[in-house]
Amino acid sequence: MNEIDYSNFDVKKIRNDFPVLSQKVYEKPLVYFDNGATTQKPKIVIDTINELYSKYNSNVHRGVHYLSDQMTRLYEEAREKIREFINAKYPHEIIFTKGTTDSINLVAFSFGEAYIKENDEIIISEMEHHSNIVPWQMMCQRKKAKLKVIPFNDKGELLIEDYKKLISPKTKLVAVVHVSNSLGTINPIKQIIEIAHQNNIPVLIDGTQAIQHQKIDIQEIDCDFYVFSGHKIYGPTGIGVLYGKEKWLNEMPPYQGGGDMIETVTFEKTTYDIPPAKFEAGTPNYIGAIGLGVALDYLKNLGMDKIQVYEKKLLEYGTKKLSEINGLRIYGTAENKTCIFSFLLNNIPPYDTGVILDKFGIAVRTGHFCTQPIWDHYRVDGAVRASLAFYNTFEEIDYFCEVLKQIQKMFY
Amino acid sequence: MIINEIQDEIVDEFARFNNWLDKHNYLIKLGKDLPSMDEQYKTEKNLIKGCLVKTWFYSEFRDGKVFYYMDSESILTKGFIALLLRIFSGQKPEDIERADLYFIDKIGLKEHFSPFRANSLFKLVNKIKSEANLYKINKSK
Numbered sequence: 128m129n130e131i132d133y134s135n136f137d138v139k140k141i142r143n144d145f146p147v148l149s150q151k152v153y154e155k156p157l158v159y160f161d162n163g164a165t166t167q168k169p170k171i172v173i174d175t176i177n178e179l180y181s182k183y184n185s186n187v188h189r190g191v192h193y194l195s196d197q198m199t200r201l202y203e204e205a206r207e208k209i210r211e212f213i214n215a216k217y218p219h220e221i222i223f224t225k226g227t228t229d230s231i232n233l234v235a236f237s238f239g240e241a242y243i244k245e246n247d248e249i250i251i252s253e254m255e256h257h258s259n260i261v262p263w264q265m266m267c268q269r270k271k272a273k274l275k276v277i278p279f280n281d282k283g284e285l286l287i288e289d290y291k292k293l294i295s296p297k298t299k300l301v302a303v304v305h306v307s308n309s310l311g312t313i314n315p316i317k318q319i320i321e322i323a324h325q326n327n328i329p330v331l332i333d334g335t336q337a338i339q340h341q342k343i344d345i346q347e348i349d350c351d352f353y354v355f356s357g358h359k360i361y362g363p364t365g366i367g368v369l370y371g372k373e374k375w376l377n378e379m380p381p382y383q384g385g386g387d388m389i390e391t392v393t394f395e396k397t398t399y400d401i402p403p404a405k406f407e408a409g410t411p412n413y414i415g416a417i418g419l420g421v422a423l424d425y426l427k428n429l430g431m432d433k434i435q436v437y438e439k440k441l442l443e444y445g446t447k448k449l450s451e452i453n454g455l456r457i458y459g460t461a462e463n464k465t466c467i468f469s470f471l472l473n474n475i476p477p478y479d480t481g482v483i484l485d486k487f488g489i490a491v492r493t494g495h496f497c498t499q500p501i502w503d504h505y506r507v508d509g510a511v512r513a514s515l516a517f518y519n520t521f522e523e524i525d526y527f528c529e530v531l532k533q534i535q536k537m538f539y
Numbered sequence: 540m541i542i543n544e545i546q547d548e549i550v551d552e553f554a555r556f557n558n559w560l561d562k563h564n565y566l567i568k569l570g571k572d573l574p575s576m577d578e579q580y581k582t583e584k585n586l587i588k589g590c591l592v593k594t595w596f597y598s599e600f601r602d603g604k605v606f607y608y609m610d611s612e613s614i615l616t617k618g619f620i621a622l623l624l625r626i627f628s629g630q631k632p633e634d635i636e637r638a639d640l641y642f643i644d645k646i647g648l649k650e651h652f653s654p655f656r657a658n659s660l661f662k663l664v665n666k667i668k669s670e671a672n673l674y675k676i677n678k679s680k
Contacts, residue, residue: 153559478592478613479567482651486559494591508593508612537564538614 133433144169155488163514202413205420226367228258230354235262237379245271252277257497283310283459305337310459311467342431362422366415376402383408442466466515546642553646566618573621576610600674635671
C-alpha cells in the first residue's frame, strides 16, 4: 500500500475546497479533529445542493414534467454512483435511507420480521456503536431472540476465536462494525464474513467509519448488508445508504409503508413494488442523495488509495507525537487502525480537556462516543477523541500536542 | 451577604485576569479547592439529567434558607459550582428566585452557561431557582 505515490496529494490546495476550514474560532485558526462525528463538505457539494434547490427542485418518480424527469434522472444516477463507488452488483441493491441508524433499524425490523423466531441469536461485538446495538436489542425483545457479543482485547482487537465459539445453529445474523468509531480498529471483516458464511449466516457490516478512509469492494467483501451515512463521507446530512444483497431485499418485507413503495393499493390489499422502491416509502431525500453522489465523485477524483496512504502517515505521526506526552494514555492500539486517537490526559476529566482544547480552536469530541460498552471494558467513563481526515495536517498535530502539554500544566 | 454583593465580589476577582486562560486557571483552582460532596449523596436521584459529565445536586431548607450541595466529575464545572454555591447557598428562597445572574456576562465566560452547550451550567442555575421556588411555595402553605 505504501508504494502508492501520493506526492501530488496537495493538502494545502485540498483545504481550499472546504470553506469551513478557513475560519477562526476564538480568534484561533480552526483545527477540526471531530471528523468521526461528521466530516466537512467540499464546496462542490454545497454548490450542488444550492443549485439543485435554485434551479431543478421537483419531486422524483412522480411528475410527467421536465423538472421531475430531470431530478429523477439525477437521483437514479446518484444511486448508480454509489453502486460504482462500493462496487455492488446492481443499483437496486442500493437503498437510500436517512443514515446508518436508519439503515440498521430497517434491517433489524425487516430481516427480523422475515427470519427471526423465539430463541434465535444475533451476534454483535463489544465495540459497536449504540446504533448497532439498540435496534438489535429492540428486535430481540420483539421476537424473544438473544443477543451474543464478541469481546475484544485491551488493544481493541476482536477475539476471533471467541466469535467462532459464539456461532451456533441458532445464529441468524452477525452485525459487526468495520471500523470502530471510538478505537479506530479496522476489523478483519472478510474473515468474520467467511466464518459466518461457512455456517450459512448472513452478515451486516456497519461501514460508517470505514468508507471515508479506504476503498470498499462489496463483491470482494461479500457481505450481505453494508451501511453508512452520507455526512461522514463528506456528503450532506440526512442521507445514508443501505446496501443489501438482492436476495435479501427481495425476501424481506418493507420497513415503512407509504407513497412510492407500492405496486397497487386497494383497501382490501396492497402489493409492494420491487427494491429499491419497496424500501423507500415517501418522498426520499433526493437532493441529499445527489449531493452524496457529488461527494463520492470528489473523493474518486482525489483517489481513495492516496487518501488512505496520507491518512496512514497522519496516524503514524500522531501516534508517535501523542506517545511522547507523559501521562497520556491512548485507547485503541490495534495493529490495523484508522486515524482516530481516543485518549485520557493524566486524570484530567475528558470534558475539561475538550473545553480547553476548544478555546484553542481545536474541535474534538469527549465522552463515550455512543459506545458505552467500550468504556466499560476499560473501566473508565469515556475519553477525548481526535478523529482526523485527509484535510488535516502534520502541523495541526504538532499544535494539538503542544496545547495538550499546556493543558497538563494548567491542571498540575 | 446579599446575592448582588457576592456577584460584584466575583466580578472584581475576575477583573484581575485579562485573558481566558487565566480565568480558566482560576476556575480550575476553585474546582480543585471545592470539597467533594459526601459519597452518600452521589445517587442516581441527585444526578442532573442530560449532562455529558456526571453532576450531582441536592438541596436542603433550614431556618428559612436554602442550602445547596453540588459536585461534578469536571473540575471546570466544579469551579463554576463553587461560584454558584458562594452566591446562592444560605440565601432566602425568594431572593434566589428573583436573582439576576449578571456575573456570568461580566466575567466573560458566558459560553459555559449556554443552554445549547452539552454540559450546560444553565441546567444547574435552573435547578437552583426551581428548588428555591418549591421551598417558597411549601413555606407559604
